[in-house]
Amino acid sequence: MIKKTILIASIILILVTVACKTAALPMNTEKENTTREKKIVVYQVFTRLFGNKNRNNKPWGTIEENGVGKFNDFTDEALDEIKDLGVSYIWYTGVPHHALVRDYTAIGISNDDPDVVKGRAGSPYAVKDYYNVNPDLAVSPAHRLEEFEALIARTHKAGLKLIIDIVPNHIARKYEGKNNPEGIRDFGADDDVSVVYKRDNNFYYIPNSHFEVPDTAAPLNGEVNPMSDGKFTEVPAKWTGNGSSMAKPDKNDWYETVKVNYGIRPDGTKDFPELPAGYDTKSVAEHFDFWNGKEVPDSWKKFKDIALFWMAKGVDGFRYDMAEMVPYEFWSYMNSAIKMQNADAFLLAEVYNPREYRNYIRLGKMDYLYDKVETYDKLKEVIQGKALPDELSDIQRGMKDIEHHMLHFLDNHDEQRLASPEFAGTPEKGKPLMVVSTTISSAPTMIYFGQEVGEAGNENGGFGTHSRTSIFDYVGVPSHQRWMNNGKFDGGQLTDKEKSLRDFYKRLLNFSVSSSALMGEFQEIQTLNRQSTMGFDPGIYAFTRWSDTQKLIVVTNFSWTTTSNFELKIPSDVIAIWNLMDGDYTITDQIYNNSTILLHVVNGEGKAKITIAPSESFIYQL
Template identity: 45%
Template sequence: MTRLFGNKNTTNKPYGTIEENGVGKFNDINPAALRSLKTMGITHVWYTGVIEHAVLTDYTKYGIALDDADVVKGRAGSPYAIKDYYDVNPDLANDVGNRMTEFEHLVDRTHAEGLKVIIDFVPNHVARSYKSDKKPAGVKDLGETDDKNVAFSASNNFYYLPGQSFHVPAGYKPLGPNAFPTLDGKYDETPAKVTGNDQFTASPGVNEWFETVKLNYGVDIQNGRRTFFDPVPDTWVKMKDILVFWANKKVDGFRCDMAEMVPVEFWNWAIPQVKEVNKDIVFIAEIYNPAQYNNYINNGQFDYLYDKVQLYDTLRLLVRGERSTADIHAIYQTQENIHPNMLHFLENHDEQRIASPFFAGDPWKAIPAMVISATLDNGPVMIYFGQEVGEAGAGAEGFSSEDGRTTIFDYWGVPQHQKWMNGGKFDGDSLSMEQKQLRSFYSDLLTLSSKNPALVDGEYADLTASNIAAGNFTDKVHAFMRFAGEERLLILTSFNAAPLPVKVQVPKDIFTRAGLDPAANYIARDLLWREAEVGFDQNLAFQLTLKPYSSFIFKIK
């Protein structure tokens, strides 16, 4: 989260202003920070919240209209309520008038350290106050030529509720007890536009995406979702042009917010055109419907999809003792043809922190889940800043409550991450010994997963089902193999809260598939902690007592 990453301010006053709580800047992300990420095994940095969104900080002297507090969430605003697709968030610049140049320099710095840049593209909705003051010459603004007398027209950019005026949700208090010049419980919008999460009402509830309005891609949502894609809708053209604009800023990829709320036909049309600017640019879809995975990869032409509903949800519940390790292989099988496309994670800006009491309460408890995320297949894996030092997302930041997540709506400092920042040195000297060990684990795991041939492109074989069936271990233990050439790895993890003696047996056919001789003698040494070594017996099995929440990546030799 770009506005939080470089913030050194530790005040953390609930509902604090940008002056009180501070904000991270593009320029705070210096070569030392980027070099440290590269050394850790990172290949891409997703800078969240780059494109200008509605905020409650006054930038009117720079020609930026003051936002209406009644349709902004928090002082810092949601990074997903875009105010101008052709500009960057002024909060992130030291010299607001030079803000785009500062972003371009960040891109250059990132590339200079051998890293690639991903930014958010928010295609489904915009801020209610959307108005581009930086759009290129000749570009018409969203809604500028809309016929507002009709609820739907394929040539409109928005959906309307003719004859109705928008009403701010009753009792909405974005700033708690604090005042703001534009905070009066009203927002002038007639006719009312439909909210970003498809609420066709002029009076959306406080828990809806009422601060945003839905973009119209030629789908008549209220009439059987009939589509009008010929001629190409105006919204398609405008959004493709915005993607091309940012591709020309040398970004290397887009994380596309709520991509499945936008018709797959648009992506099929737009993505190839953007790749004409940069054939290597990547598109990541935030998607939550497994039934649509193949559609958005094969027809939508996305490179990667969020693996939230399947792997993340299962691993999270496993950490909490609420699922079986046998469920993991079933997920692997359902994704048989799309493993390279599935982006795995345990944290992001939407999810609760591992170290929070809402998830694991202890960052070490999720280590086995992280090992599986990084090694199960050859898809990419993602971590959220602060995850690697046990950031707990504690505190009621103002608009955000005490919910285990790091705020995306408030100006705030992130305490454990700030220890790694160490005043801008980004050397981790202020971390505790345990935090340094945790970060070292993440570094080792990410490096292994991106460089070891067996993990990069090796075969997979499940060992969990056969060992559970044989009574060798319980369904709180997980085991599988990955192998390629002379690299044969056995990944063993435990989700048990107590020590557990286990036996791990490799079926003879899998041993042979991995290019191993069942009649020979083999040992396995752990690559993660470099402490454990086991020997296989004549039955191709070994025994080990697993510590609570332990994990191993054994190399068989």
């Protein structure tokens, strides 16, 4: 969401006062997920953009002008190619029906007011109906749910699993659940709007007030629209999605959404049962039993019903938007219910406060959290020359007990494109970041569609600007479109550099999902080499990974100008753990298999002569 990062500091403050437990939790005695057979790779697609073949890219363009992708564009061929990259899960982003500026009244959908819609295609964070899908994505909008169900079946047929978004903290200002299952009441339908707060109200209210549209740029870039008049009727006004309690939110607030009430009183106290001490070590089943028969806020029940509805459709898990703005007791309640239906459900949460990571994993029963503010941010600083890579080792040590749960990424729909000038600068400069992000821990790896062919996000969609592929506009994604090749999905229009880059991603990801060492132990060898190895330049980073059956040495060069020559040292403790006797051992790079060197072990210490070019990486296997 636009301006999301501005709010992180205030979110952390809210969490400290509302949902904070002691940061130094004990180790979870419930068995950590350290015995997975292989790494997981998630391929995120912005569903509306993936299959769009139109290259017009007019700012603020309509569907007719700029085109839109459909569920049907995920053909068997497309899914097979994604699977062949080494992918385990597809995250179909932007599937639930969200507010947008397009007339679908012919199929019973009301028009949305451009004054409270971001862009023309709308924000995926402003969900309008949780029990149906975005009509833009269907060839036949009236049968959009059936088309998505067919996509679920095709995805599974390709040997892939899928997740979709649930945005629990906020919904569209004009939410209309026209497809609710029998017995499901709409959000706000039973609220007492005369008070600011009541436990079973779904929203927070500003009694005796009228909502006022913030002072924003003209909706639709000033285009004439019968509903675009600077007004939106909402009486009384509701709190805005990011927590603003002003009837007229600021233009940087999430004004297109309203905040959902989870039983947190306006003073920050909790109006629901709290988990007893020690529940950080309890199993999913014990969490589920704890909530059985307890009275919980109505919003909890509504979102649990939503999640179970989609699980019944065949969805394999969820990515939860801004999960830390919702108390972890709710996540215990919902996630334990999900896991009791499907123990393998993939539950990924957007959480930015490191002090809260263990609460959301151990008390909230999340499988995975974004590793954004530590590994991602540090890698970005390194490639921009703002930090040495050595600090990556400290991050790994600090998260050793939860590393399996910290999903790694370098590109997603909220962030600047890896290849953009604002991030790495070129796709090639992003390669060492990708190697380290993928191999430094046992966490899942995520890539964003187009990343593997160097998409730089240069387009100005209208509401969305360059460096991020717009999630608010109808746009095409040029590098991805060249790979898509008018629906052949064979890379037929890629440049030689783009083909080479995709080959690199395919080799790296497929190696990662087959490597037992990447699910095993980590030890940095950075400190020893930084202190005592001649030619170990500032851009070099090195570490070891191993299992009982595989030993790896990872060396990468973040410099885009300097070729480094040095004799890499492997410390005696690693040599001892690997049970290597004195002698020479052949080690071969596993990305391209075209670099074989010798590891010399003398007096229990290892040395290997390395020549590494700018932006080059090696994964040497013993």
